[in-house]
Amino acid sequence: MNIAVLNETSPGEARVALMPDSVQKLVAAKASVSIEGGAGLGAARTDDDYVAAGATVSEDREALLTSADVLVGVTRPSADVFKRLRKGGVVLSFLRPLDEPEQLVAALENGLTTFSMELVPRITRAQAMDALSSMATVAGYKAALLGADRIPRMFPLLMTAAGTVPPARVLVLGAGVAGLQAIATARRLGAVVEAYDVRAAAGEQVRSLGAKFLEVDLGGIQTEDKGGYAVELSEEALKRGRDLIAEQAKTADVIITTAQVPGRRAPVLMDEAAVDGMKRGAVVIDLAGSTGGNVTVSKADEIVERDGVTILSPTNLPATVPVHASQLYSRNVTAFLNLLIKDGELHLDMNDDVVGPSCVTHEGKWMNQRVREAMQGQSSR
Ligand code: NAD
Numbered sequence: 001m002n003i004a005v006l007n008e009t010s011p012g013e014a015r016v017a018l019m020p021d022s023v024q025k026l027v028a029a030k031a032s033v034s035i036e037g038g039a040g041l042g043a044a045r046t047d048d049d050y051v052a053a054g055a056t057v058s059e060d061r062e063a064l065l066t067s068a069d070v071l072v073g074v075t076r077p078s079a080d081v082f083k084r085l086r087k088g089g090v091v092l093s094f095l096r097p098l099d100e101p102e103q104l105v106a107a108l109e110n111g112l113t114t115f116s117m118e119l120v121p122r123i124t125r126a127q128a129m130d131a132l133s134s135m136a137t138v139a140g141y142k143a144a145l146l147g148a149d150r151i152p153r154m155f156p157l158l159m160t161a162a163g164t165v166p167p168a169r170v171l172v173l174g175a176g177v178a179g180l181q182a183i184a185t186a187r188r189l190g191a192v193v194e195a196y197d198v199r200a201a202a203g204e205q206v207r208s209l210g211a212k213f214l215e216v217d218l219g220g221i222q223t224e225d226k227g228g229y230a231v232e233l234s235e236e237a238l239k240r241g242r243d244l245i246a247e248q249a250k251t252a253d254v255i256i257t258t259a260q261v262p263g264r265r266a267p268v269l270m271d272e273a274a275v276d277g278m279k280r281g282a283v284v285i286d287l288a289g290s291t292g293g294n295v296t297v298s299k300a301d302e303i304v305e306r307d308g309v310t311i312l313s314p315t316n317l318p319a320t321v322p323v324h325a326s327q328l329y330s331r332n333v334t335a336f337l338n339l340l341i342k343d344g345e346l347h348l349d350m351n352d353d354v355v356g357p358s359c360v361t362h363e364g365k366w367m368n369q370r371v372r373e374a375m376q377g378q379s380s381r
Contacts, residue, residue: 001346003337004068006036006061010075014042014322017072017093019330020053026334027054030344034064043326069346072333074326079106087111090346092333094118094131097360097368098263099291101375108361113348119358119368120336122227126354128335133177134328139317140181140258143285144170146317147254148189150283150310156190167192171252172211173245173269173294174259175202178287182256183211194248196241197259198223198230216244232261238268246274253279257294258287263370265292272297280308289313 003026005018016039018026023033033055037047047057058064065084071077073093083106085091095116097104107114117131148155151168158165170186172179175197183206186193193211197203200223203213218237225231233241249255249270255278259267266288275284275297286293289300297304298313305311318325339355340346350356350367359367366372 001031001069001341001344002067003031003033003070003072004035004064005033005039005072006064006077006081007039008042008074009078012316012319013075014319015074015326015329016040016043016045016322017074017326017330017333019043019327020045020049020055021327022330022334023050023053023055026337026341029338029341031337031341032056034058034067036061036064040326043322045326070337070340072337074329076100076103079103082106082110082112085110085112088113090340090348091115092117092336095360097371098374101371102378104360104371108364108366111364113362114360115336115355115358116360117332117336117358119360119371121354121357123353129332129354131329131332134332135318135325136177136258137181138321138325138328139287140178140183140256141185142317142321143178143256143258143287143314144182144185144189144254146312146314147186147256147283147285148191150312151253152281153253154190155186168253169194169251170254170256171195171245171248173197173255173257174288175199175206175213176258176260178258179256180205180209182258183209186254186256187211191254194252196245196248198233198237198241199228201228214244214248216240230259230261232264233267242269242271242274245269246271246277249274250277250279253282255282255284256287257284259294260288260291263374266294268296269294270296275306275309275311278309282309284309284311286311286313287317290315 035050035055035057037059070090076095090113092115097116120129155168157167168191170191170193172183172195175195183193187210195206196214206213286295286298288294298311300313300315
């Protein structure tokens with residue numbers, strides 16, 4: 001079984017899908033691994049590191065593609081790459097199958113078997129493969145650092161001979177994986193942190209990190225599904241949350257928003273008036289930019305200035321911490337690949353409760369019901 005890794009080509013992407021320590025594990029499982037020259041440099045890994053780990057390094061992208069049984073990537077390969085892989089080849093990466101299913105038509109038509117890291121079920125058995133959580137952890141951490149770097153004040157309470165410096169106030173909206181890591185990081189830097197989430201279970205986790213959980217009376221409506229994920233709220237329930245947030249925003253130095261509802265546009269948690277009510281020098285970091293944003297005035301990957309308030313919406317913070325983001329991602333994909341390798345050969349068991357649900361296309365068919373529905377939604381637009 002030949003596993004290939006190419007240079008990532010999307011702008012600003014510095015991660016690599018497999019780090020040398022993972023290559024070693026795959027080689028030990030009797031797979032062979034080929035890496036495109038320079039693929040690990042963004043994550044501080046040289047071609048020599050890969051050779052030492054047992055990989056073959058090649059500059060011949062075409063040969064890498066035609067000889068690959070499995071192509072592993074971080075972001076979705078281009079349509080051109082999908083077309084060059086041999087029929088029946090396997091692709092494993094983030095594929096954005098629910099947001100942009102039409103981008104996978106080339107893979108479908110070429111008879112590729114594609115697995116999406118976004119679709120790996122969040123069951124106990126698949127925890128080691130949960131790349132969404134790994135990347136959200138990195139993004140939440142980096143968002144807190146960005147906030148600390150951008151505001152014209154310090155985070156911690158300091159008592160000095162020149163007087164007392166009060167701590168910064170950080171408000172985190174959405175206390176899932178990214179939000180909790182943002183809270184933990186801001187707390188470590190000494191900020192006073194408050195957080196809001198619609199899931200009641202988040203309250204305990206927020207408090208255990210030493211932050212205050214903001215409670216909103218949502219009238220007893222259901223806010224989460226059976227899987228523990230937030231559901232789309234009614235406009236009335238969203239408005240109650242927004243009113244509370246606008247009030248708290250007036251005294252915040254940094255607001256980090258991470259609210260998402262799987263498969264839907266991100267909920268709007270702050271409108272223009274809420275941003276305009278913030279202090280001069282305050283910073284908003286909207287981490288939901290790739291699904292429409294939590295803040296009406298944020299623009300994905302742009303810096304918006306509004307009357308002394310800066311609004312950032314970086315869509316790929318994990319790529320700004322490429323070593324650790326790659327290390328975590330590489331371990332996630334390697335755990336998944338181990339499900340596909342049997343005696344060094346490719347073995348696809350679609351009845352496996354992790355492999356089957358993660359599959360997007362196989363033998364010319366859409367394999368996932370949600371992706372099929374997303375595809376129908378696209379074509380009826
Ligand atoms: P996510 O990225 O889908 O959403 C981020 C957060 O936004 C969630 O906490 C959600 O409740 C919140 N949110 C949604 N709408 C909101 C609104 N209108 N106002 C405020 N907040 C809103 O979620 P995630 O971080 O990927 O994970 C969410 C859940 O999944 C958590 O319960 C987490 O513990 C669980 N989880 C389980 C596993 C596992 O079992 N393997 C792994 C990761 C996460």
